Amino acid sequence: MKVTVFGVGYVGLVQGAVLAEVGHDVLCIDIDAAKIERLDKGQIPIYEPGLEALVKEQTAHKRLSFSTDPIAGVAHGEVLFIAVGTPPDEDGSADLAHVLAVARDIGLHMFDPKIVVNKSTVPVGTADKVRDTIAAELASRDLNICVDVVSNPEFLKEGAALDDCRRPDRIIVGSDSQDAQDVMRELYAPFNRNHDRMIFMDVRSAELTKYAANCMLATKISFMNEMANIAEHLGADIEMVRKGIGSDPRIGYQFIYPGCGYGGSCFPKDVKALVKTSEKIGVDARVLKSVEAVNLKQKQRLPELVKQHFGDDLSGLVFALWGLSFKPQTDDMREAPSRVVIEAIIAAGGTVQAFDPEAMAEAQRIYGVRDELKLLGTKEAALSGADGLIVCTEWSSFRAPDFNEIKRLLKQPVIFDGRNLYDPARLEAKGIAYYGIGRGRSV
Ligand code: UGA
Numbered sequence: 001m002k003v004t005v006f007g008v009g010y011v012g013l014v015q016g017a018v019l020a021e022v023g024h025d026v027l028c029i030d031i032d033a034a035k036i037e038r039l040d041k042g043q044i045p046i047y048e049p050g051l052e053a054l055v056k057e058q059t060a061h062k063r064l065s066f067s068t069d070p071i072a073g074v075a076h077g078e079v080l081f082i083a084v085g086t087p088p089d090e091d092g093s094a095d096l097a098h099v100l101a102v103a104r105d106i107g108l109h110m111f112d113p114k115i116v117v118n119k120s121t122v123p124v125g126t127a128d129k130v131r132d133t134i135a136a137e138l139a140s141r142d143l144n145i146c147v148d149v150v151s152n153p154e155f156l157k158e159g160a161a162l163d164d165c166r167r168p169d170r171i172i173v174g175s176d177s178q179d180a181q182d183v184m185r186e187l188y189a190p191f192n193r194n195h196d197r198m199i200f201m202d203v204r205s206a207e208l209t210k211y212a213a214n215c216m217l218a219t220k221i222s223f224m225n226e227m228a229n230i231a232e233h234l235g236a237d238i239e240m241v242r243k244g245i246g247s248d249p250r251i252g253y254q255f256i257y258p259g260c261g262y263g264g265s266c267f268p269k270d271v272k273a274l275v276k277t278s279e280k281i282g283v284d285a286r287v288l289k290s291v292e293a294v295n296l297k298q299k300q301r302l303p304e305l306v307k308q309h310f311g312d313d314l315s316g317l318v319f320a321l322w323g324l325s326f327k328p329q330t331d332d333m334r335e336a337p338s339r340v341v342i343e344a345i346i347a348a349g350g351t352v353q354a355f356d357p358e359a360m361a362e363a364q365r366i367y368g369v370r371d372e373l374k375l376l377g378t379k380e381a382a383l384s385g386a387d388g389l390i391v392c393t394e395w396s397s398f399r400a401p402d403f404n405e406i407k408r409l410l411k412q413p414v415i416f417d418g419r420n421l422y423d424p425a426r427l428e429a430k431g432i433a434y435y436g437i438g439r440g441r442s443v
Pocket of ligand 1 (some may be wrong): 154155156157158159217254255260262267326
């Protein structure tokens with residue numbers, strides 16, 4: 001099947017490559033000429049395990065190609081995916097400018113019936129806007145061509161994107177057209193073996209499903225972070241409580257890890273956007289507002305613990321910081337807790353020596369060269385001469401460090417563990433002071 005993907009961001013590139021892998025003929029369009037030029041040379045703009053090899057393989061097989069030409073894009077695909085960004089605008093609502101620009105291009109350049117598929121996370125009602133925008137362009141050209149607009153939200157996770165896309169646990173298709181549903185079933189047939197993962201519904205329910213999923217997950221995290229803060233004050237250990245409640249299958253073990261706050265390009269943006277949507281329709285989304293407020297506060301938790309130990313004035317103190325990305329297996333630092341920690345330490349007069357297995361170039365891009373923030377090449381170099389260690393991201397290489405070496409390299413052996421990676425009793429026995437999230441034993 002011939003497919004065009006507009007927007008080679010995270011979602012568009014991964015989806016395009018995986019559709020090519022199963023045999024579809026995929027053309028990816030983006031307005032960023034430099035990005036397309038790099039992709040043509042096999043250079044991937046993001047870090048995602050396995051993606052570079054897959055893109056190289058599929059471009060070599062000529063099943064995947066790239067262009068900046070929207071006319072070629074509209075002509076190529078029977079199915080046209082819109083996977084461009086929907087950044088928050090000033091008030092937190094999703095900005096649809098890019099989505100509607102693609103819709104205009106489609107309406108301007110189409111000559112035969114198409115199925116337009118919204119992959120971007122977009123507010124409920126966007127499919128109608130896309131349909132209207134295309135129809136207006138067609139009308140201005142005196143054309144009357146059938147166009148179906150389908151909502152097909154993406155649920156992939158950064159760092160596991162290829163796997164999520166190759167083996168989706170569900171494929172949501174929002175459409176009121178039987179023809180469009182049939183085409184989507186054929187398109188996704190290679191991903192729909194063993195048991196039926198396709199769930200068909202109306203367009204608006206599909207659009208809301210995406211927000212509801214991310215907001216539910218963000219709610220689980222903020223709930224656990226709130227429990228952690230309660231546990232800390234009660235002298236309980238949230239890690240025990242987590243295991244205790246996770247064993248109830250109605251709760252489950254997943255996504256109940258307390259930490260230094262959720263980040264990334266999705267949860268913060270989507271929770272805010274649904275709050276905004278709710279305001280516009282007169283619904284007071286109290287749970288969602290609290291989820292966001294708890295998370296903002298949770299990102300301050302590590303700096304609070306640092307100040308609890310060292311006092312409010314951190315002048316002259318140096319902190320090793322392990323983990324800059326918002327989670328492991330990505331170099332993405334959007335809304336990362338590490339950024340809040342870095343800014344708070346510097347604002348209190350301290351300096352930071354940071355290390356991350358993948359996000360060093362991204363940190364360099366964000367912060368440039370600064371006296372108060374050194375970006376160092378290994379986790380040991382970050383420790384050297386520092387007063388304490390702050391762990392922001394649970395990269396595997398941070399899970400079992402040599403604690404004797406940590407003790408030797410730190411001036412004042414203390415660890416602020418934003419992901420509860422370590423055993424407080426073990427560190428105490430080694431003579432390293434320990435602060436975790438919600439681990440009342442150490443308070
Ligand atoms: C998230 C969703 O998990 C995907 O299903 C969705 O498709 C995607 O957003 C999207 O909308 O595009 P992602 O942002 O890649 O994926 O990251 P997650 O793995 O969900 O982690 C988000 C944040 O939650 C991270 O900062 C992570 O550290 C934090 N987290 C996660 C916790 O603090 N505790 C947990 O138990 C789980």
